[in-house]
Amino acid sequence: MTKQYWIGGFYIDLSRNQITQNKQSQTIAPKAMAVLNYLAENQGKVVSHDALLDKVWQGIVVSPNTLQRSIAQLRKALGDDGKVQVYIKTHTKQGYSLECDVRWHDSIEATQSNNLQENTIDGSLVNEANKDTGITNKPQASKASLKLISIVAGIIILAIIGYKSLSPYQTSPLTFDTLRSLTATDDKEFDATYSPDGQYIVFHRYLDNRCGNKLWAKNINTQEEIQLTKNWGAYGSHSFSKDGKKLVFIETYECSEPTTQKDCYDLQSLDFEKALESPQQPSVLLQCENSYVKKPIWLSNDNIAIMQDTSNRWKLINYSISKNESTDLYALRDGYLIDYAYLVNDDIIAVTRLHSDGQQYIEMLKPDGRIISSHPIEFPREISKSRFIHPTFDPLNKQLIFSTGKQLFTLSYEGKIAKISLPFSDIMIPTEFHPDGNRLLLIKGLYDNDIVLLSLNQITETPLVTQIEQAQLTQPQTYPYPSFERSNLGESDAMFQPDGDLIAFLSSRSGEKQLWISDGNNTAQQLTQLPTDSNISGIDWAKDGKSLLVNANGILTQVFLDSSQQPFSLQHTVIRLYQWDSENNTALLRARIEGIAKFVEYDLNNYEYRELSDKKILWALKSEDGQLIYKDYMGRFWQPGPAEAQHIKAINNQGEKAKSFVINGNVIYAINSENFVWSYDLDNESFKILGEVINDIDNLTDINDTQLLMTLRVSEKKEVVELSLSE
Secondary structure, three states, X not given: OOOEEEEOOEEEEOOOOEEEEOOEEEEOOHHHHXXXXXHHHOOOOOEEHHHHHXXXXXXXXXXXXXXXXXXXXXXXXXOOOOOOOOOEEEEOOOEEEEOOOEEEHHHHHHHHHHHHHHOOHHHHHHHXXXXXXXXXXXXXXXXHHHHHHHHHHHHHHHHHHHHHHHOOOOOOOOEEEEEEXXXXXXXXXXXXXXXXXXXXXXXXXXXXXXXXXXXXXXXXXXXXXXXXXXXXXXXXEEEEOOOOOEEEEEEEEEOOOOOOOOEEXXXXXXXXXXXXXXXXXXEEEEEEOOOEEEEEEEOOOOEEEEEEEOOOOEEEEEEEOOOOEEEEEEOOOOOEXXXXXXXXXXXXXXXXXEOOOOOEEEEEEOOOOOEEEEEEOEOOOOOOOOOOOOOEEEOOOOEEEEEOOOOEEEEOOOOEEEEEEOOOOOEEEEEEEOOOOOEEEEEEEEEEEEEEEEEHHHHHOOOHHHHHHHHHXXXXXXXXXXXXXXXXXXXXXXXXXXXXXXXXXEEOOOOOOEEEEEOOOOOOEEOOOOOOOOOEEEEEEOOOOOEEEEEEOOEEEEEEOXXXXXXXXXXXXXXXXXXXXXXXXXXEEEEEEOOEXXXXXXXXXXXXEEEEEOOOEEEEEEOOOOOEEEEEOOOOEEEOOOOXXXXXXXXXXXXXOOOOOEEEOOEEEEEEOOXXXXXXXXXXXXXXXXXXXXXXXXXXXXXXOOEEEEEEEEEEEEEEEEEEEOO
């Protein structure tokens, strides 16, 4: 029986009954070690309770609690527990399995021995053949063999070192215990990173009244804050050069003459050392007017990786500063590139991608585009398979981490996921580990919005100034508009019940976003019980008002007023539900088909679909008489025509404040960037400005003949926090 082997980062020594990690050894009861050994021999398989009892206790009658105590002791030694189950997994009423890969000590030695024998015919194999004759080979005859042995042994050692550098099973689960705020102000701070020397954090600070942000640095030791960029701009995430002397980031601005897109993008560089002395104006490295670019990461002193989208599919390009040219680093013919991360010390790139079959993969690359490994991601039950994974490197433990909102997980290079226990329940998005690997930057965010119910007369007949004055006099506690539904965790997507008095809406008041209904008399009712970090993207009432269609975690489900549900088994993931025609049981959707987001109409009776447009669609609805209206990313409204789509020019340049619009009858309603509510009658092609609303109104969500529902922004908070690993 093998006396020593590895399970992840734990060294198992049966001869001493010890489990060792980071030079810290624990002595384990012999029976518990025997349980671990039997599970290791059957790694990845479910071993029944009876099989374990027969193998370890061999005919001795013991209670099932004896086995459970051994499992508990092993889990404690491995840093596991009954909830996380990274190493030993419980299979209810079946048994246990060891989930982590096992590296056997004798198999490594055997591999080395076999390789040596196969390559030393003149030496080792001859010695074996001459044992019976007593003949010994002379040293001169084996010089070539010894040289070959040395070469092969060196190759094997390098291979083992390389294996260990990429192995996802070298580490124990992360445990964090301390959380502290780094930028607790009234402004919004985000996209934080450490400087390569770990002395500074660099972050973006956004001011609502300026509608822009600047880059700032903060000295971690002195707490001094330093403004880095001179002017306000729409700056995206940044990256340091390897030597820490420069920053690179993308600025977004409205194109002066938009052709294929509304926004243009500049890749910009900033001298960090000079900016620490006084704010600097960044220099432009690259301009993009006909493609979307984001997330630049400095790979070397001359090369920057950038995500680029040219035709509804992202790819990774390598931009050379000295040559002022780019080449494809990672481009897909099918599927979809989700995100990437770069580990400077190991010079490797981690890519998460969606295959055309809908399965997410983790792939490890070298900066020249060579794929080192590719593995499907094994999603645990608590994470929806429709959720995209955005990874961040954990540099010391050779793994990645990611967030689903309120939960953090580790992701191995081979696609295995394990949950991290956390000392908080807020939404946290990880950005980067400190160079020492013991601290992690996260963005902590809270968005609070309310539902506002107003009469149409209130905005059409009353000037905005008067609206505000009246609100201050009559509703001082709910200024500027009274809330129909209010909590401090956010309400949105309110819709009137057809021919009824109820209003359906989304709310996080129970701790997770759920579907609710209310009659406005403090009798709100929760209709769904979705799990933690669920994503709801689209709801719509049935025409009879007796149920709603909900898109939750990429799955369409009909939810009735008694909370009963009926899911639809579509073969594609639903990204966004726009509208449901319950009478014909069809739905306007944005769905992911073979990895690409497509605007389609889905027949929910036979699960067939037809693509409606190849444009990138923001929002779409049908009018009462069946006219399809959709809006693209340029903010333009379209209707299908006899030969091609027709542009509705009368409502061009309205600069809608939100991506959505609503239709009541055959009339379109929306809010423009100047905060005016407008309408456009499809029958007589007439455009009207109806009235003005305050700037804090984010979205118009529904309208009927006398009232309108809107989303009011109450507060939006983002700050940089630091999470420290337990010692």
